[in-house]
Every structure is written in C-alpha cells, then in structure tokens.
Amino acid sequence: MNEFQPITVSRRSSREEREIALMQIYRQVLERVPYSYERKAMAKAERDFLSDKIGVRRFLKELGHSRVYLDSFYYSSANLKFLELCFKHFMGRAPLNRDEIRDYCDILMKQGVHHVITAILDSEEYRKVFGCFTVPYARQTKYYESPKAYLESDILNHEHVAQRGRAVPTLYWHQLGLNCEGGVCITIEGENPALQNYHPEMKEAEAPQGTRIQQELLELLHGLDAVEAQRLVASLHRKQDRA
Structure with a gap:
C-alpha cells in the first residue's frame, strides 16, 4: 500500500508546517538539503514563504530561476538532460515523449531558461495536479501512455x-x-x-x-x-x- 501523502500548505498552516514543506521542496527540486550559502541566497523567498506572503508555486519559481538551481543543474548539464531534470523536479515525472522534449527545447533556445521553468509551472497539467500549494513529488499515476x-x-x-x-x-x-x-x-x-x-x-x-x-x-x-x-x-x- 502506498502511504505517501503529498505535502500541502494553506492559510491555516503553521510556521512549523511551512518549514517542513520548505525542506521537502528543497529535497524534491535540489535533490538534497541546501548548503548554508544557498539558504542565504534564498533568504528573502524563504521569509516570504514562511510568512505566507507567497505559496509553493511562487516559491518554486523563485528557486527555479535562482543561481542555486541553475548552478546545480543547468550549467552542469547538457540542455536535453536539464529539460528532463526540470520535469523530474517540478512535474514529478519524466518527459512523455520526444515531442514534449522538442517543444520545451524550442522554448529554451528561443526564450531562455527562465521561460522553461515558468512554462512548466504555469502549465495546465501542473495546475491540475499540484495547484498553488502542494509540493511536487515523484508521481505514480494509475494510467500511463505506454x-x-x-x-x-x-x-x-x-x-x-x-x-x-x-x-x-x-x-x-x-x-x-x-x-x-x-x-x-x-x-x-x-x-x-x-x-x-x-x-x-x-x-x-x-x-x-x-x-x-x-x-x-x-x-x-x-x-x-x-x-x-x-x-x-x-x-x-x-x-x-x-x-
């Protein structure tokens, strides 16, 4: 039995619950606990998140656009591998097919890396699955394309x-x-x-x-x-x- 429960924050969430959600975001997106200098770089976004000024999706944009994320994955990976990692981190799945990779590769080449992150987080699929307040997670759906x-x-x-x-x-x-x-x-x-x-x-x-x-x-x-x-x-x- 799968006992995993997605982490969701709301207006009623305590600071402690938001701190737990924050650490889960880092584990999902960075695949590790951030270093102290990285926490300093994200200090303002963290304060806004912990004080309920911004939700999960907005914090994810701040993290995805930051040098903390880009130094960890964008500058150290080939572009196609980076796109795959973006889907893993923000969508909780692998790219569906080569057409999806091609579409996002086109965004990356023509509009830049920030637009790739934004396109994923603003997508209909992301909104439907995670909304604004649920931390992304590795998904296992009931049905797969193949x-x-x-x-x-x-x-x-x-x-x-x-x-x-x-x-x-x-x-x-x-x-x-x-x-x-x-x-x-x-x-x-x-x-x-x-x-x-x-x-x-x-x-x-x-x-x-x-x-x-x-x-x-x-x-x-x-x-x-x-x-x-x-x-x-x-x-x-x-x-x-x-x-």
Missing part, C-alpha cells in the same frame, strides 16, 4: 544526481540500447550498429530505428552547439564518462 512511459518515469525518479551522467536523457539512452548505470554509458550486448553508422543524408524511412533516434538527438542539439552535438553522439560509441 509501458515505456512508466519505465522512464520510474527510472528518472529513482535516479540520483549525475547517476547516469549529465548529457543524455533516459528517454534516449534507453532507446539507443545503452546501459548507463553508475554514470557511465555502455552498449548492451556488444556493439550497437546504430551508433556506428550515422549518415546525415539517410532518409528517415531508410534508417534503422536507433539511427533515427540518434539523428533526432543530433537535430535537437544542433541549434545549441553543432560541434558539441557531434562530439556527444560520437562519445556514445562505447561509453560516456559522467560529466
């Missing part, structure tokens, strides 16, 4: 920071036939032909599934840094060291 959707969320929600590296989202390493346990990606059952035979001129209909996924990964990264994107995919030939 068995793979369940697998991706389960893997991601149990992943420690950098456990599977800071470059390739689970949605991709899983489909590319990689085992990334321990922060190092290796091909499963020997060589992966899809990782050795990348041909940009190959039409999608002619390309094997693994190669098409690889091409799509390159396309997403291309607008960010084409040279780095090529280097990243090449590094998946045998193994990828944790960033």
